[in-house]
Amino acid sequence: MAASTLTEVARLAGVSPATASRVLNGSARTPGPDIAERVRKAADSLGYIPNAQAQGLAKSSSGLIGLIVHDIADPYFAAIARGVQAAARHQNKMVLLATTAGSPADERAAVAAFAARRADSIVIAGSRSARTADKQGNAELAAELDRYCRNGGRVGVVGHAVVGAESDEGYHVVGVPNEELAAELARELAASHAGEFVIIAGPEGLLTSDDRVRGFQRGLADAGLPPADVLHTGFDRTGGYEAGMELAARIGAHGGSGQAGAEAAAPPRLCIFAVNDVMAIGATAALRSKGLRIPRDAAIAGFDDIETLRDFRPALSTVRLPLEEIGRLAVPGAGSGTVGAGTVGVTGEVTLRRSTEPGGEPAS
Amino acid sequence: MAASTLTEVARLAGVSPATASRVLNGSARTPGPDIAERVRKAADSLGYIPNAQAQGLAKSSSGLIGLIVHDIADPYFAAIARGVQAAARHQNKMVLLATTAGSPADERAAVAAFAARRADSIVIAGSRSARTADKQGNAELAAELDRYCRNGGRVGVVGHAVVGAESDEGYHVVGVPNEELAAELARELAASHAGEFVIIAGPEGLLTSDDRVRGFQRGLADAGLPPADVLHTGFDRTGGYEAGMELAARIGAHGGSGQAGAEAAAPPRLCIFAVNDVMAIGATAALRSKGLRIPRDAAIAGFDDIETLRDFRPALSTVRLPLEEIGRLAVPGAGSGTVGAGTVGVTGEVTLRRSTEPGGEPAS
């Protein structure tokens, strides 16, 4: 027993399907007030629900917004998804979700699937990769997106422009000043911190990670400091943990665990910058498992200011990013004025907290 | 310039649309190998992408799975969403997302929207409410779901059966033994804890919250203890924080902040059970803001074992729930055998950690 159709409603109301369509959906003013009422009654007496597929076919537009993320359970993407969802709701559209773990091939497939569903626009979040291994994948992804745009689709990108994108037509990118913010973070840290700096980065080639690393190094240079060592690892909690274990060994070698690390002016305490909060938390866990304490034995900072992590102790120094707003802005047509192509930027804010406090006393 | 159609492909390949359809989509074995090749070439020379809307219209099935959550940025729902996504992928379907903040009216609307899109099945996560204020909303939601089922849709529910659901036809619920697990948690806590118990609960009427409260009280009774006080508040971090502030006042009045709370056998230390992890974290933050320490001045436990919170210190005692699996199982047709209606259950595990350790020493 399939759902009832417009035709059935029309018949019950004693009018033509066209008329019924007009009162139930068509935006032009409803025909004869008497007729309208009759149709409406018929409609909900039958529990009529318009078939969006048919509507979409007829009008060639679907009311769908495709969203591509690496992993919806990652709080970074979840926050962005919330923003996208809000914007979609504002446009009376629904969001279609695809997760890809960052694989360009999967992303290409997702774009194709969205195109097949005739999504009105698609939002692609998550760092692009510039690794040579992904080169072909990226090219294919770009081609797929270009085709989608050429067919009238609009795409919103978070962070960077799509790697090989051709026309700017239809693309809409939300720029995140990763490099600038990382530089600022480095400068502020350098001002109050005398020890050595280390960076826990994602895989080489991950644009977001690379940008943050570059920015941080630049900031150190601005402060007259030498570049920091860079540890490349996974862009997630586990990666942070592994790097943390390695650093714990280094610190241990220098005799970190001992009571207090020289209260003097220049303690040799390490200052760690993890390119995102989740990695920072992983690193912290690793250090702790080795008996090291933050900020006493090492300072640590992250990036993103993930909401769920705000109650973490010691409070994590980080760079606040307006994740939800980023999601909202990434939806084409939802931004502040800028309708079609173009770039809108957001700003973040360096937020220094306990985890990088200078003379890290025992937390008691 | 719209995307190219099957007809165009067929023409280019010099065959009928039906044939083209057969090679490109129809599962029956591809016709003449030569023809097939010709069609395929034509297809991707044109960059053909099948129109899923048209396919759906023709076959009346859409390859869509609707997912309803309160808030996609809530780690609880995000984890479930990941599971749903995985199951969807397994079925070659895509997931449509709707967020409702728990409002029955919005949920009803979401179900209608999914029905309009002819979603093959819909998964509804998040606690149902039994408040009288929501009574009508619930009834309408149930009606909408029933109608959806009657039209051949299948719905998966996380936690409880839908409140007013009529036929069991098409419903598929993933049972979570909230009450039993909460009881077990209470018993284990009671065994090692001598102080008073308090519960930070969600709004009265929220089924999940109510179940956990009931279970916890039962567990206390099993241990021969009197029922705990119950504070009703928001089912989120803020709710937990507010309740935490109130409790901090109580504890303070009893002189909690003082160094050590009696190392003796029966310290009057409060043991707090927050009905979910996020609330527990909020409460912890509140206590800390008042100078109280966990587990020294109060013990605290949560529920869910949210992944992002596992590195929290002091490690939070909680009940581990296989959130991702729950999401996976909630998708109709993805479960272990059980195809249509029915109930599958999952189990959780009481996980005691530092936050409820008996003689809470200063964390140093």
Add this chain to the structure above:
DNA sequence: CTGTTAGCGCCTTCAA
């Protein structure tokens, strides 16, 4: 094995 003929449910000209 391939082509032809009908719809799927709706919207949109075009007449009336």
Add this chain to the structure above:
DNA sequence: TTGAAGGCGCTAACAG
């Protein structure tokens, strides 16, 4: 203002 006809793109019965 309302009804009739055609088509959106594809698939599913039938013929051939």
